[in-house]
Ligand SMILES: Nc1ncnc2c1ncn2[C@@H]1O[C@H](COP(=O)(O)OP(=O)(O)OP(=O)(O)O)[C@@H](O)[C@H]1O
């Protein structure tokens with residue numbers, strides 16, 4: 067297992083309540099407001115996850131905060147849960163936004179954090195944040211979330227292009243619900259159980275191909291060597307093969323892909339000393 071895969075698997079355990087042992091005395095905090103999941107994560111100065119909490123909730127749509135008060139309440143709740151798990155308080159965090167959203171919507175993220183008593187130390191676009199963890203020099207980061215697919219192309223370590231298109235895991239859930247006559251909640255649960263992946267694959271394949279086409283259109287003007295697939299939807303078995311097939315470019319899902327963006331946002335926070343009361 068690579069170092070990155072081990073880090074991401076550890077992140078998943080931490081997000082489910084395990085406590086990480088710090089390597090140094092620094093703290094960084096990331097808040098990821100997503101269409102599907104909102105995540106609060108604390109790492110040490112090296113990026114090693116220490117504590118966190120997340121919840122499936124609809125306070126953001128296509129990268130835009132649509133339920134401002136709900137978002138504040140949710141971040142407050144996750145902050146408290148994280149503080150309990152961490153054993154100390156936090157009062158600052160870095161956060162992010164999908165590429166291409168309006169400046170006012172970026173600001174809304176800062177206001178949500180402020181409403182939850184968190185000073186916003188940085189706001190970065192999400193696929194670039196993800197790359198703080200992945201460290202891609204030549205290739206593309208593809209973040210398939212709930213509502214959208216974000217793509218960032220890097221060459222020689224520099225960001226060349228970034229895009230965000232409204233297709234994601236929600237669309238997989240919708241076609242499963244439609245095809246099998248299930249409620250959205252039932253379809254969502256069925257999709258997340260890997261035991262159903264083989265049965266559901268033909269149902270969701272057209273949506274995965276559509277995501278592949280979106281990626282193809284963004285990367286085709288550039289010589290992209292490799293695709294790095296993150297975001298919760300990339301937990302679905304077989305997604306890498308479909309996207310590689312459509313784009314003709316190798317695709318890989320590193321470790322558990324769900325928390326990469328949140329960890330990358332934390333990496334953009336200004337570190338504070340563990341012992342300091344901020
Ligand atoms: N095990 C799983 N198998 C398939 N899909 C999954 C699994 N776990 C989570 N997902 C899907 O991942 C999606 C959420 O991913 P993520 O948390 O990265 O999105 P988000 O950041 O909230 O959304 P966005 O980036 O679009 O704002 C949801 O559609 C969810 O159904």
Ligand SMILES: [Mg+2]
Pocket residue numbers: 099100101192209211212297327
């Ligand atoms: Mg996301």
